[in-house]
Amino acid sequence: MTTTIENPTPPVEVRQTGQPGKAPRGRTLTILLWPIRHWSVVVAGAVLVVAVLWALVPGWFAHSDPTAIGATDKLLPPSSAHWFGTDRLGRDQYTRVVHGARASLSGSVVAVALGVAVGSVFGALAGWFGRWIDAIVMRLIDVVLSIPGFLLAITIVVVLGYGILQAAAAVGLTSSAAFARLIRSEVLRAKASQYVEAAVASGARSSTVLLRHVVPNSLGPTLSLVTIQFGIAIIWIASLSFLGLGAQPPSPEWGRLVADGRNFMASEPYLVVYPALTVAAVVLAGNRLARHFAERQKR
Amino acid sequence: MARYVLKRLMHTVLVLWAAYTLAFILLTALPGNAISNLINNPQNQLTPEDGKLLKAFYGLDHPVVVQYVRALDALLHGNLGYSLSSGVKVSDLLGDALPGTLRLTALGFVLGAVIAAGVGVGGSYARWNWLRTLLRSFPALAASVPSFVIGILILYYFSFQLHLIPAVDDGTFLALVGPAVTLGVMISAPLSQVFSASIAATRRQPFVHVLHARGAGERYIFGRGVLRNSSLPVLTMLGLAVGELIAGSVVTEAVFARNGIGQITLNAVNTQDLPVVQGVVLVATAGYVLVNLVVDVVHPLIDPRIRADILAARSKRTKRSTGSTPTGPGVDEAMSPRLPEEVAAR
Numbered sequence: 001m002t003t004t005i006e007n008p009t010p011p012v013e014v015r016q017t018g019q020p021g022k023a024p025r026g027r028t029l030t031i032l033l034w035p036i037r038h039w040s041v042v043v044a045g046a047v048l049v050v051a052v053l054w055a056l057v058p059g060w061f062a063h064s065d066p067t068a069i070g071a072t073d074k075l076l077p078p079s080s081a082h083w084f085g086t087d088r089l090g091r092d093q094y095t096r097v098v099h100g101a102r103a104s105l106s107g108s109v110v111a112v113a114l115g116v117a118v119g120s121v122f123g124a125l126a127g128w129f130g131r132w133i134d135a136i137v138m139r140l141i142d143v144v145l146s147i148p149g150f151l152l153a154i155t156i157v158v159v160l161g162y163g164i165l166q167a168a169a170a171v172g173l174t175s176s177a178a179f180a181r182l183i184r185s186e187v188l189r190a191k192a193s194q195y196v197e198a199a200v201a202s203g204a205r206s207s208t209v210l211l212r213h214v215v216p217n218s219l220g221p222t223l224s225l226v227t228i229q230f231g232i233a234i235i236w237i238a239s240l241s242f243l244g245l246g247a248q249p250p251s252p253e254w255g256r257l258v259a260d261g262r263n264f265m266a267s268e269p270y271l272v273v274y275p276a277l278t279v280a281a282v283v284l285a286g287n288r289l290a291r292h293f294a295e296r297q298k299r
Numbered sequence: 300m301a302r303y304v305l306k307r308l309m310h311t312v313l314v315l316w317a318a319y320t321l322a323f324i325l326l327t328a329l330p331g332n333a334i335s336n337l338i339n340n341p342q343n344q345l346t347p348e349d350g351k352l353l354k355a356f357y358g359l360d361h362p363v364v365v366q367y368v369r370a371l372d373a374l375l376h377g378n379l380g381y382s383l384s385s386g387v388k389v390s391d392l393l394g395d396a397l398p399g400t401l402r403l404t405a406l407g408f409v410l411g412a413v414i415a416a417g418v419g420v421g422g423s424y425a426r427w428n429w430l431r432t433l434l435r436s437f438p439a440l441a442a443s444v445p446s447f448v449i450g451i452l453i454l455y456y457f458s459f460q461l462h463l464i465p466a467v468d469d470g471t472f473l474a475l476v477g478p479a480v481t482l483g484v485m486i487s488a489p490l491s492q493v494f495s496a497s498i499a500a501t502r503r504q505p506f507v508h509v510l511h512a513r514g515a516g517e518r519y520i521f522g523r524g525v526l527r528n529s530s531l532p533v534l535t536m537l538g539l540a541v542g543e544l545i546a547g548s549v550v551t552e553a554v555f556a557r558n559g560i561g562q563i564t565l566n567a568v569n570t571q572d573l574p575v576v577q578g579v580v581l582v583a584t585a586g587y588v589l590v591n592l593v594v595d596v597v598h599p600l601i602d603p604r605i606r607a608d609i610l611a612a613r614s615k616r617t618k619r620s621t622g623s624t625p626t627g628p629g630v631d632e633a634m635s636p637r638l639p640e641e642v643a644a645r
Contacts, residue, residue: 143317147584150546151564158568158576159325235445239550242447243565258447262554265451266459273455276448284443291439 044288051282054101062095066252077270084274087260096252097275103253104279107168107246108233112226114172115233119179120222126180127187128210137180144177153236157245164237164253167246171236175229182225186218193217220297227290231283238279254279303609304596311592315585322580323370326573327363379581380574382567389578392563397582400559403551404544406475407482411540414487415533419494423502424517435495441488446547450481450554468557478548478555485547486540493536497529504528531602538594545583 035042054061078085084093126137144152156170190196190213199209238255240246247253249260254275261271361369373380379389422434454477458466465474501507502525510520545560552561560579567575599606 139317143314143321146314146588147318147321147580148542148546148587150543150549151580151583154549154564154568155322155325155576155580158571158573231443235443238445239447242445243550243553245568255445255447258451262451265455269455269459272451276445276451280444280448283445284440287439287443 038292040288041292044285044292047281047285048289051101051105051285054098055105056102058095058099058102062092062098064092064095066091066096066099067250077268078274085268085270087271088264093257093261093271093274096257097254097278100252100254100257100275100278103164103247103251104234104238104255104282107164107237107253108171108230110165110168111172111175111233111237112229114169115175115179115229116222116226118173118176120183122176123180123183124187124210124214127184127191128206128214134184137184141177141181144174145181149174150236150239153240154243154245157240162245162248164241164247164251167237167240168233170240171233174236175233178229179222179225183218183222186221187214190214190217224290224294224297227286227293231286231290234279234283234286300599300606300609303599307592307595311588314588315581318584318588319371319374319577319581320367322577323367326577327366374581379578382572382575384567384570384572384575389574392575393560393578393582396558396560396563399557400548400552400561403475403478403557403559404482404541404548406479407486407544407547407551408537408540410479410483411486411490411544412537414483415490415494418487418491419498419533420521422491422495423498424521438488438492438495441484442492446481446485446550447554449484450478450551453477453481454554468555474555474557478551478557481551481554482544482547486543489543490533490536490540494529494533497532498525501525501529531598534594534598534601538591541590542587545587 058066084097086092087096122137122140126134147155153167153170153174156173157166160166160169196209196213199213204212237246238253238258241253241255242259244259247256249256257275258272258279261268261275264271370380377390379393381387382389382392385392418434418437422431422437425431425434454466457463457477463473464477465471468474506524507520510524515523548559549561549564551557552559553565560583563575564579566572567579599609
C-alpha cells in the first residue's frame with residue numbers, strides 16, 4: 001500500500017508524451033513486445049495447438065502404430081528411438097501418448113457439449129417460463145449439486161457402462177447442473193432487461209425473443225464457464241479412466257496410460273511420469289488461456 | 300435463529316431423500332445387476348428355480364415401485380440393504396471402511412486449510428515480489444494437476460526414492476501422510492484462490508484505507524479487520540471442499556492402495572453391486588450436505604450482517620428469489636460472497 005507514495009513520478013515525464021502515464025512507445029513495438037509480455041499465454045497456446053494436432057493428425061508426430069507390440073523392446077528407458085520409453089508389451093509410449101490425445105480431448109469436448117446442451121435446455125426453460133417449471137428445475141439442480149460430483153459421475157458410469165464415451169457422458173451430465181444454474185440466472189437477467197420488454201411489446205414470438213435476444217446475451221458468461229469446464233472434464237475423464245471406469249485397453253487414453261504404468265513405477269517411472277505430465281500440461285495450458293480470455297472480456 | 304436452523308434442517312432431509320431417490324431411479328434403469336450376472340454366469344450352473352429363489356431373497360422379483368418403498372422403509376429403520384455380491388449388510392460394510400476414510404479426509408482437510416491459509420496470506424503480504432508471484436500462481440497450478448498425478452508423484456519421490464513414507468498402508472500415521480497431502484493439495488487450490496481474492500477485495504475497502512491513514516500497521520490491520528472480513532467466503536468454500544474430499548478419496552485410496560470407502564465403491568461398481576453403490580452415494584451425500592448445513596448455521600453466528608438479514612427476511616416474510624443450494628447461506632445474492640466461476644463450476 002505504501003508503494004503509491006514511494007514512487008512519485010517526475011513531472012518531466014508527463015510533458016514528454018501526449019499520453020500521460022504511458023511510456024512513449026510505437027504501436028509496432030507494442031505488438032512486437034506482446035508475446036514477450038504475455039509469454040505464458042503464448043506457451044499455453046502452443047501446448048494446446050500441439051495437443052489438438054496430436055488428436056487430429058497423430059500420424060504427423062508419431063509414425064509407428066500405438067498398438068504395435070514389439071516383443072524385443074519391452075520396458076526400454078527413454079531414448080532417441082523411443083522418446084518416452086516402451087511399455088510392458090514393447091509399445092512406444094510416446095506414440096501412445098500422442099494417440100491418447102484423441103480420446104482425452106474428444107471425450108472432454110463431448111462432455112462439455114453435453115453439459116451445455118442439457119444445462120441450457122433446463123436453464124432456459126426454468127428461467128424463461130418461471131413458476132412451477134422453475135421451482136422443479138431448481139430443486140432438481142439442488143439435488144444434483146448436493147451429491148459430490150465425481151461420485152455422481154461414477155454412479156452414472158455404473159448405469160452407462162465402461163468406455164470413453166460413457167465416461168464423457170457421465171462427466172457431461174454431472175456438469176449440466178452447474179450450466180443449468182448459470183444459464184437460468186443469465187436468462188432471468190436478460191428477461192428483466194428493456195430490450196426483451198421492447199421485443200415482447202412489439203409482438204415478437206416467445207421463440208424469437210429467446211433465440212434472437214436472450215440466447216446471444218447469455219452467451220458470454222456461459223462461454224467462460226465452458227472454457228473452465230474443459231479442464232475439469234479432462235481431469236475427470238482421465239481420473240475415471242485411471243480407476244478403470246473409462247477408456248478400456250488397448251485404447252491409449254492418458255489416465256489409462258498412467259494406470260497401466262503404475263505397476264512399474266519403482267523400476268520404470270518414466271511410464272507414469274510422461275503421460276501424467278502431459279495431462280497436467282494440457283489442463284494447465286487450457287486454464288491459462290481461459291483466464292486470459294476472461295480477463296480480456298472484463299476489460 | 301432456531302427457526303432458521305429448523306428450516307435448513309428440513310431442507311437437508313428433503314435433499315437427502317431426493318438424492319437417494321435419484322440414485323435409486325438411476326440404478327434401476329440398469330439392465331443388469333450382480334444377481335443377474337450371478338445367475339447368467341454359466342460357471343455357477345444355477346437352475347432357473349435357483350435364480351428365482353435368489354431374486355426373491357433380494358426382493359428383486361417385485362415391481363420397481365414396491366422395491367423402492369421397501370428400500371425407503373428399510374432405510375428409515377437404519378438398514379441400507381445387503382450387498383448383492385457378498386451378502387453382507389451394506390451398513391456393516393460401510394461402517395468398517397468409514398473410520399479409515401474419515402481419518403484420511405480429516406487430515407487432508409486440515410492440511411488443505413493450512414496450505415490455503417499460507418498461500419493466501421503469503422501471496423498477499425510476502426515481502427518479496429517473486430514469492431508473492433510464486434504463491435499466487437499456486438492455485439491455478441494445483442487445480443490443473445489431476446489428484447492421481449499428485450498422488451503418484453508423491454508416492455514415487457517420497458516412497459520409492461527417498462523411502463520416507465511406506466508405499467502401502469501399514470496402519471501407521473506415516474502411511475496416512477502421503478494420501479492426506481494429495482487430498483490437501485487438491486482442495487487447497489479452490490480454497491487458496493478464494494482466500495487470496497477475498498483478501499485482495501477486503502484490502503480495497505474504505506475501512507482499510509482509513510486505518511492506513513490513521514497510521515495503523517499492516518499487521519494490525521490484517522489481524523483486526525482484513526482476516527475476519529475475508530474469511531467468510533473461505534468458510535463457504537470449506538463446506539464445498541468436503542464434496543471434493545469425498546470424491547478425491549476414491550482416487551487417492553486407489554493410488555495408495557488403501558482400504559476405505561473408495562475401494563468399496565470401486566469394487567461395487569465393478570461387480571454392479573447396486574445396494575452398495577447406493578449406500579455410498581447416500582452416506583457421501585449425507586456427509587457433504589450436513590457439513591454445509593453446519594456452515595450455513597455458523598455463518599449468521601459469526602457475521603451479524605447475515606443474522607440481521609435473516610431476521611429482516613422473516614419479519615417481512617418476503618419470498619426469496621433464488622432457491623438456496625447447499626452452498627448458499629440464506630442471504631441475498633449481493634450479500635453472500637461471490638465465488639469465482641472456476642470454483643462455482645465444481
